[in-house]
Structure formats: structure tokens, C-alpha cells
Amino acid sequence: xxxxxxxxxxxxxxxxxxxxxxxxxxxxxxxxxxxxxxxxxxxxxxxxxxxxxxxxxxxxxxxxxxxxxxxxxxxxxxxxxxxxxxxxxxxxxxxxxxxxxxxxxxxxxxxxxxxxxxxxxxxxxxxxxxxxxxxxxxxxxxxxxxxxxxxxxxxxxxxxxxxxxxxxxxxxxxxxxxxxxxxxxxxxxxxxxxxxxxxxxxxxxxxxxxxxxxxxxxxxxxxxxxxxxxxxxxxxxxxxxxxxxxxx
Amino acid sequence: xxxxxxxxxxxxxxxxxxxxxxxxxxxxxxxxxxxxxxxxxxxxxxxxxxxxxxxxxxxxxxxxxxxxxxxxxxxxxxxxxxxxxxxxxxxxxxxxxxxxxxxxxxxxxxxxxxxxxxxxxxxxxxxxxxxxxxxxxxxxxxxxxxxxxxxxxxxxxxxxxxxxxxxxxxxxxxxxxxxxxxxxxxxxxxxxxxxxxxxxxxxxxxxxxxxxxxxxxxxxxxxxxxxxxxxxxxxxxxxxxxxxxxxxxxxxxxxxxxxxxxxxxxxxxxxxxxxxxxxxxxxxxxxxxxxxxxxxxxxxxxxxxxxxxxxxxxxxxxxxxxxxxxxxxxxxxxxxxxxxxxxxxxxxxxxxxxxxxxxxxxxxxxxxxxxxxxxxxxxxxxxxxxxxxxxxxxxxxxxxxxxxxxxxxxxxxxxxxxxxxxxxxxxxxxxxxxxxxxxxxxxxxxxxxxxxxxxxxxxxxxxxxxxxxxxxxxxxxxxxxxxxxxxxxxxxxxxxxxxxxxxxxxxxxxxxxxxxxxxxxxxxxxxxxxxxxxxxxxxxxxxxxxxxxxxxxxxxxxxxxxxxxxxxxxxxxxxxxxxxxxxxxxxxxxxxxxxxxxxxxxxxxxxxxxxxxxxxxxxxxxxxxxxxxxxxxxxxxxxxxxxxxxxxxxxxxxxxxxxxxxxxxxxxxxx
Numbered sequence: 001x002x003x004x005x006x007x008x009x010x011x012x013x014x015x016x017x018x019x020x021x022x023x024x025x026x027x028x029x030x031x032x033x034x035x036x037x038x039x040x041x042x043x044x045x046x047x048x049x050x051x052x053x054x055x056x057x058x059x060x061x062x063x064x065x066x067x068x069x070x071x072x073x074x075x076x077x078x079x080x081x082x083x084x085x086x087x088x089x090x091x092x093x094x095x096x097x098x099x100x101x102x103x104x105x106x107x108x109x110x111x112x113x114x115x116x117x118x119x120x121x122x123x124x125x126x127x128x129x130x131x132x133x134x135x136x137x138x139x140x141x142x143x144x145x146x147x148x149x150x151x152x153x154x155x156x157x158x159x160x161x162x163x164x165x166x167x168x169x170x171x172x173x174x175x176x177x178x179x180x181x182x183x184x185x186x187x188x189x190x191x192x193x194x195x196x197x198x199x200x201x202x203x204x205x206x207x208x209x210x211x212x213x214x215x216x217x218x219x220x221x222x223x224x225x226x227x228x229x230x231x232x233x234x235x236x237x238x239x240x241x242x243x244x245x246x247x248x
Numbered sequence: 249x250x251x252x253x254x255x256x257x258x259x260x261x262x263x264x265x266x267x268x269x270x271x272x273x274x275x276x277x278x279x280x281x282x283x284x285x286x287x288x289x290x291x292x293x294x295x296x297x298x299x300x301x302x303x304x305x306x307x308x309x310x311x312x313x314x315x316x317x318x319x320x321x322x323x324x325x326x327x328x329x330x331x332x333x334x335x336x337x338x339x340x341x342x343x344x345x346x347x348x349x350x351x352x353x354x355x356x357x358x359x360x361x362x363x364x365x366x367x368x369x370x371x372x373x374x375x376x377x378x379x380x381x382x383x384x385x386x387x388x389x390x391x392x393x394x395x396x397x398x399x400x401x402x403x404x405x406x407x408x409x410x411x412x413x414x415x416x417x418x419x420x421x422x423x424x425x426x427x428x429x430x431x432x433x434x435x436x437x438x439x440x441x442x443x444x445x446x447x448x449x450x451x452x453x454x455x456x457x458x459x460x461x462x463x464x465x466x467x468x469x470x471x472x473x474x475x476x477x478x479x480x481x482x483x484x485x486x487x488x489x490x491x492x493x494x495x496x497x498x499x500x501x502x503x504x505x506x507x508x509x510x511x512x513x514x515x516x517x518x519x520x521x522x523x524x525x526x527x528x529x530x531x532x533x534x535x536x537x538x539x540x541x542x543x544x545x546x547x548x549x550x551x552x553x554x555x556x557x558x559x560x561x562x563x564x565x566x567x568x569x570x571x572x573x574x575x576x577x578x579x580x581x582x583x584x585x586x587x588x589x590x591x592x593x594x595x596x597x598x599x600x601x602x603x604x605x606x607x608x609x610x611x612x613x614x615x616x617x618x619x620x621x622x623x624x625x626x627x628x629x630x631x632x633x634x635x636x637x638x639x640x641x642x643x644x645x646x647x648x649x650x651x652x653x654x655x656x657x658x659x660x661x662x663x664x665x666x667x668x669x670x671x672x673x674x675x676x677x678x679x680x681x682x683x684x685x686x687x688x689x690x691x692x693x694x695x696x697x698x699x700x701x702x703x704x705x706x707x708x709x710x711x712x713x714x715x716x717x718x719x720x721x722x723x724x725x726x727x728x729x730x731x732x733x734x735x736x737x738x739x740x741x742x743x744x745x746x747x748x749x750x751x752x753x754x755x756x757x758x759x760x761x762x763x764x765x766x767x768x769x770x771x772x773x774x775x776x777x778x779x780x781x782x783x784x785x786x787x788x789x790x791x792x793x794x795x796x797x798x799x800x801x802x803x804x805x806x807x808x809x810x811x812x813x814x815x816x817x818x819x820x821x822x823x824x825x826x827x828x829x830x831x832x833x834x835x836x837x838x839x840x841x842x843x844x845x846x847x848x849x850x851x852x853x854x855x856x857x858x859x860x861x862x863x864x865x866x867x868x869x870x871x872x873x874x875x876x877x878x879x880x881x882x883x884x885x886x887x888x889x890x891x892x893x894x895x896x897x898x899x900x901x902x903x904x905x906x907x908x909x910x911x912x913x914x915x916x917x918x919x
Contacts, residue, residue: 057488063319125428129421141377145389155382
């Protein structure tokens with residue numbers, strides 16, 4: 001199939017940036033979306049132009065490196081997948097596709113479609129851990145049985161890949177789904193209880209300092225999340241935050 | 249040819265590690281504050297090492313090329329992590345895990361390292377649970393296990409199909425705690441481009457900031473490489489797009505010997521290549537072979553009809569199917585080790601029985617499992633076991649619970665429903681057992697330079713067992729390196745900070761800049777990928793699943809010629825002082841073009857077949873094992889460690905003789 005691409009090009013963080021049109025022909029429906037961009041880039045390089053910069057690594061939907069806002073949706077039109085798992089069979093011959101970076105105040109553009117998500121890391125530095133040193137003398141892994149339902153829920157929260165689709169899709173650029181996933185994982189496990197108060201307060205404080213917006217419960221994040229992280233986690237984080245604030 | 253000293257401690261195998269720990273030098277806590285350590289790579293090995301070294305009090309600088317340490321490719325590991333916990337009471341022990349790993353590696357690993365790996369495996373699970381890693385649990389709240397290929401016990405801990413992700417996020421959280429305390433300084437989007445050696449010791453690295461293009465000097469008292477494997481030398485592999493050999497290769501060029509480069513794991517169950525546009529291959533977990541049966545049609549006319557789209561696999565009668573693994577290996581059937589399963593698939597496809605347009609695919613069929621589980625469920629629920637539709641529905645539900653995420657991944661990529669029609673699979677490059685040579689302390693032949701995880705060579709011999717890569721990465725990073733590195737650093741407590749203003753740093757930086765300048769000013773006509781794909785084709789066709797003398801000799805010549813063409817004709821757009829992914833890729837492919845040649849040279853030298861390395865000249869000619877790989881312990885029970893001498897063709901071979909005192913060398917039989 002033949003397609004028209006409208007792609008955000010921005011030389012660097014201080015450049016203003018603009019949408020640029022490209023034509024691409026003979027796209028196979030079996031290609032992934034990023035492979036389609038690879039083909040475009042090879043064309044650009046061999047004709048002496050600069051390729052389009054975009055983030056990607058594992059290309060199997062788990063590393064969280066790829067992003068892209070495609071036709072107004074984080075990770076494109078398919079559900080439950082990242083951009084690298086999106087295939088061209090979701091598009092039709094003659095389509096025009098708009099490709100933009102994940103936009104948020106806390107995700108400044110580095111170049112073209114590549115954004116800086118280090119704000120996510122800094123939130124984790126503030127409290128996304130359980131303080132246990134490596135010693136080889138840690139108590140036996142089966143010493144504390146954990147209710148299966150809680151273990152499963154902790155796992156579901158922990159599958160967040162930190163891609164930032166929730167922020168990009170939220171009209172307020174809120175990072176509540178992302179932060180709540182980590183807070184929930186530890187809140188549901190006995191190992192996470194000791195530091196629960198400091199954790200939620202510190203992580204929320206850092207989230208606010210990074211310039212993420214507030215949550216207004218539209219639920220768009222849950223819809224666009226490639227890993228299906230549930231809004232329930234935000235409710236749990238709010239509970240944790242309230243408990244911690246009353247203690248503090 | 250010199251013989252290498254592994255520095256393996258003396259004494260009974262079960263006491264070696266404990267005795268060694270008791271005798272090596274320690275650095276006191278006040279002095280640790282005066283010592284800097286660089287860790288390159290933040291996967292399971294690098295991430296866990298960085299966190300642990302920082303907990304101990306060292307000043308750590310950690311580097312990754314991704315935008316966050318959490319994205320390292322360990323994250324993509326699916327199936328699980330082995331540990332000799334014996335929670336199932338099925339007779340597991342440290343010794344059994346040790347034995348299975350040495351046997352699975354086809355007797356080409358170092359016994360003492362493998363025993364230590366098995367010994368610390370149980371600690372890993374304790375540590376991860378304490379960090380909040382959500383492993384699968386049973387209804388009693390205790391940890392659940394499953395089985396993997398090549399073993400007789402249930403020792404694999406898992407978190408659905410995302411075990412690597414959960415373990416990496418555990419290591420990442422341990423790192424985050426130390427970053428927050430200022431004990432780790434994290435450098436995201438940085439690529440290491442050289443090791444700096446001062447007075448014979450590794451004292452720092454040259455790194456490029458991938459956002460600004462700036463070339464930076466970083467010094468330390470020791471340098472640790474946790475930079476993963478080099479499967480991307482094949483272009484198509486299950487590795488991430490950015491996975492590369494550059495750090496290990498630069499270390500090799502600075503004096504670190506490179507061991508067993510030809511030991512590559514080709515994983516039998518991956519989604520086949522669909523066309524020339526393909527950028528990577530996707531693995532389907534080994535766990536699928538518990539329930540999937542592998543087959544191709546018996547009749548050539550059926551193969552043709554399938555390829556032309558006139559016949560569906562479900563229409564082929566049971567007696568017209570060749571379940572070739574069950575036929576050839578009745579004892580292990582579909583659960584033979586990875587190297588054996590891969591070669592068997594290739595054998596059938598080479599004979600013309602491949603079931604897709606490219607002729608390189610076999611079926612992995614769940615219909616029998618769906619039937620079996622369906623009938624079981626119908627019986628349990630007291631429903632009609634002769635109701636075919638009901639049985640199928642119930643069976644599909646069971647399969648979905650076990651493998652749902654994998655089936656969904658398959659459907660997204662291939663656009664076929666694996667509940668209704670068999671999956672198509674084909675082997676693909678997955679893991680490299682070879683790597684930087686290290687001694688028992690995980691130190692390379694350059695003093696102060698360490699290699700851990702997949703980057704080193706030590707634990708998996710010529711073939712790695714499933715669920716052992718995660719175990720080794722975390723064992724090295726959490727429990728081995730943090731001890732052994734202290735023995736070396738104990739001599740550095742009075743050294744003081746290492747200056748970056750020395751002739752050695754000047755020289756290293758100058759060389760890095762010269763290479764970069766060459767690329768951006770080359771004005772060739774072809775993209776980096778163009779050369780990478782061509783290298784991949786040579787590797788796959790001549791240095792892939794099956795190798796022979798003639799092909800290997802041709803590969804060496806072809807890779808060498810391709811390298812010359814690459815330097816004269818590659819086009820790298822953009823500048824040196826900006827974000828430039830093509831420039832980063834050019835540097836990585838340049839190193840693959842050298843490694844590839846050494847890889848073929850190593851494969852040519854090793855005229856035996858062992859594990860993932862299959863030489864067509866070395867097969868059993870008769871007897872019950874006819875046609876199987878033939879190992880040659882008399883001449884090849886050694887590690888090939890190559891010393892860099894200018895060009896890959898000039899590399900000099902050093903041997904580490906492998907001693908087997910606790911395990912008897914035997915032919916692996918899965919018949």
C-alpha cells in the first residue's frame with residue numbers, strides 16, 4: 001500500500017519544530033509500524049536527507065522505549081500494544097498518518113519524535129524501592145506467605161513498562177497511573193509496608209515537582225495503556241496518600 | 249600458545265566459594281568511600297552489580313545507552329529463573345542444578361563457576377522477594393514453580409511470561425535507592441566507546457553522550473562490563489535493536505581475551521521471518537514445548553499445497569504428519585534441549601518440508617493439548633466428554649490461562665489465530681554463550697576490568713539451559729562480583745582519585761574522535777543497515793546452525809571484504825555533535841564486522857560439534873546416535889580464548905584446559 005506520512009520534525013530541544021510530509025510506497029501489511037519507519041529512513045539516508053529520530057529498542061512490547069502519538073492516539077489505533085507491536089495491516093492503502101512525539105511539559109522533545117522521560121526515573125529515585133541491602137542472608141523467600149489475590153494484583157501493577165502513554169494521552173499530562181502502579185505494587189505486598197508512608201508522600205511530591213498535571217478521572221490513561229494498568233491503582237494510591245497524610 | 253590460569257581455588261568443589269570468600273582481601277567501609285567503580289550496562293548483571301557495590305559504599309558510575317536503566321534487554325526474558333530451592337521436594341539440590349547446567353552446556357563450561365552459580369541461586373530468590381518482586385504464587389501464598397527443558401525437577405520461578413521484566417525492575421529499584429542517596433551517578437543515553445588502560449590496569453572509559461554528541465572521560469579504580477551478548481552480529485535475532493558488542497569488543501582490543509565466540513544459542517521456537525523488511529525476530533517461550541507438538545507434513549505434495557494456499561494444516565490427517573522430534577527422540581520428545589530442537593527443524597526444512605512461503609517454518613500444534621485439557625475439564629465438571637465443541641472450548645480456556653500472552657503476541661505479529669491453526673515457528677539467534685574471558689573472580693585478562701552476565705563466557709559452556717540466563721546475571725551482580733572485586737580494590741585504598749588528564753585518556757579520546765569523524769565525513773552511498781543485513785546473511789548462511797570448513801573459510805573472506813566496503817561506502821548523515829542514531833549504529837556495526845570474522849575463525853578452529861556449535865564434519869556415523877553431534881573431548885575440552893593482534897585474522901589462540909573432577913564426561917543422549 002501507498003501512504004502519506006505527516007511527521008513531526010524538530011532538530012533539537014530549542015528548535016521550534018514542524019510537521020513535514022513524506023510519501024512512502026509499497027508498504028507491506030506484515031510490516032510493523034517501526035519497520036515502515038525504517039524503510040522511510042533508509043530512503044531518506046540514501047537520498048542524502050536526515051532520517052527521522054524515534055526511540056525504540058526491544059521491538060516486542062516490553063522495554064517501554066518506543067512511544068509515538070499516531071493519528072491522535074498514544075501507540076496508535078490498536079489496543080493493548082505498544083507502537084513496535086502495531087502492524088501496518090491496521091492501515092489502508094492511501095491513508096494519511098500523523099506521527100507526533102509524546103507531548104507533555106515533563107517530557108521535553110530531544111529530537112523529532114524522541115522525548116526525555118527522565119522525570120519518570122526521578123520519581124522512582126524518590127521512593128520506588130524497598131530498602132533492603134544485598135547480603136545473601138535475606139530471610140527465606142517462603143517465610144512470609146502472600147495471599148494469591150494480592151500477589152496477582154501486585155504483579156498486574158508491576159507490569160507497567162514506563163512508556164509514558166498515560167501521560168501523553170491525558171489532557172492534563174498527569175502521571176498518576178504510572179506512579180500509582182509502583183505505589184500499588186508495594187502497598188499490596190507485606191515487604192512494602194515498612195516504608196509505605198514515606199514512599200507515597202515522596203513519590204507524589206516528586207511527581208508534582210516534575211510538572212505533571214492533576215488527575216481528573218477521565219480514564220483515558222487506562223484505555224491507552226499498552227499493559228492494561230487499571231485505574232484501580234490510582235484509587236489505591238489516593239487511599240495510601242490519605243493514610244500517609246493523616247499520619248504525617 | 250599459552251595456557252590460561254582460571255585462578256580456581258583448590259579444595260572440594262562444594263567448599264571452594266566459601267573458602268575463597270574467607271580468604272580474599274576486604275576493603276573497610278571508610279576506604280570504600282575513596283574508591284570509584286564504573287559499571288557499563290544496566291541489565292540484570294550490571295544493574296544488580298551497580299546497586300550492590302553502591303550499598304557496600306563504593307562510588308558507582310553506571311552507564312546505559314537506553315533512556316533509562318529499566319529498558320536493558322534483560323527485560324524481555326519471558327520464562328523464568330532457576331534456583332535450587334527444592335520447594336517442590338522433588339529431589340532438587342545445588343549439585344543437581346550444577347550437574348544439569350554442566351551437562352546442558354555439553355561439558356564445555358568451567359565446573360567451579362557453575363557450582364558457585366548453583367550455590368548462590370537460592371539467595372537470588374530470597375533477595376528478589378525481599379525487594380518486592382511479584383513472583384507467581386499458589387493459593388497457599390507460597391511461591392510456585394514450573395519445569396523447563398533438559399531437567400527432571402521443577403525449579404523455575406516465574407512471573408507469568410514477564411520474569412525478566414520483574415527481576416530487572418527489582419534491580420532497577422535497588423539502583424534507584426542508591427541513585428537517590430547519591431551513591432550511584434547514573435548516565436542514561438551514554439555509550440561506552442573505549443576502555444582506558446593506565447599502567448596495565450583498567451582505569452576508566454571514554455563515553456559518548458548520545459543526546460549532545462559530547463565525548464566524555466570517566467575514570468575509576470575498576471571497570472565492570474555488564475553489556476550483554478552479541479547475537480545481533482546476525483542482524484536478525486531476538487535481541488533488542490540496540491544490543492551490541494561494542495563495549496566487549498573495545499575491551500578485547502585493549503587486551504581482554506575473547507572466549508568461545510562461536511558458541512551461539514539458536515532458539516527453536518521463534519516467529520519465522522516474513523520478509524526483507526524485518527528488523528528483528530520474536531521469541532515464543534520454551535514453556536510452549538510443554539504442550540505444543542512440533543511437526544511438518546510427511547508428503548511433499550501436502551507441503552506444496554500448503555505453500556500455495558490450497559491446503560490448511562488442520563486438514564492433514566494424523567498419519568500424514570511427521571512429528572519429527574517425537575520420532576527421533578522418543579525419550580525427551582518435544583522437550584529436547586534447544587540446540588537439538590533447532591537442528592532438527594533445520595534438517596526437515598533443508599529437506600524441503602518447510603511449511604511457509606520461505607520454506608523455513610515448522611508447525612507447533614496445540615490441538616492435542618486442547619483436546620487433552622478439554623476432556624480433563626469436562627470430566628472434572630461432570631460434562632459430556634464426547635461433545636467436541638465443548639471439549640475444544642474448555643481446552644482452549646486452559647491453554648489461554650497458561651500461555652495467553654504468548655498467543656496474543658503471536659496473533660498480533662502473524663495475524664493468525666493459534667487457538668484454531670498451528671503456530672508456525674523457526675529457530676532464531678537468541679543468546680551468546682561466548683564472551684569476554686574471565687577468571688574465577690570474573691576479572692578479564694586486563695587487571696581491574698571485569699565482565700559479568702551474558703558479556704562473559706563462563707557458565708553455560710556450549711549451550712545454555714532455559715531460565716539460566718537470569719540466574720547467572722543476578723548471581724554475578726548481586727553475589728559474586730561484589731566480593732571478588734574487593735580483593736582487587738584492596739590494593740587501591742591509597743591510590744586516590746584517578747586523573748582523566750593523562751596521556752592514556754588523551755590517546756583513547758583521540759582515537760574515538762577519529763573514528764567518529766571518519767564516519768560523519770565518509771559520504772558513502774549505503775546506509776549502515778545495508779551492511780548490517782549483508783553481514784547477517786553471511787553469518788546465518790555460513791556460521792549459523794550448521795557449519796563446515798569450506799563455508800567458514802568463505803565467511804572469513806567475505807566478512808573481511810564487506811568490512812572494507814563498509815568503511816569506503818557507508819553513509820552516516822548528520823553531525824558528530826548532536827543526537828545521531830545512525831552514527832551510533834555505524835560504530836556498533838563496525839565492531840560486529842570484526843567480531844563476525846573472529847567468530848568464524850573460532851568455529852573453524854573447533855572441528856568438533858558441541859552444544860550450539862555443530863560442525864557437519866563431526867557427526868556420529870553409526871550406532872544408535874547416528875547423525876547426532878559428535879563431541880571430541882580428547883582434543884577440544886578447552887576454552888578458546890583469543891588475543892587481539894591487530895586484525896581478527898591475526899588473533900592468537902590461548903587455551904584454558906577444562907577439568908572435570910566432579911562430573912563424568914558423557915555423550916548427551918536424549919533418545
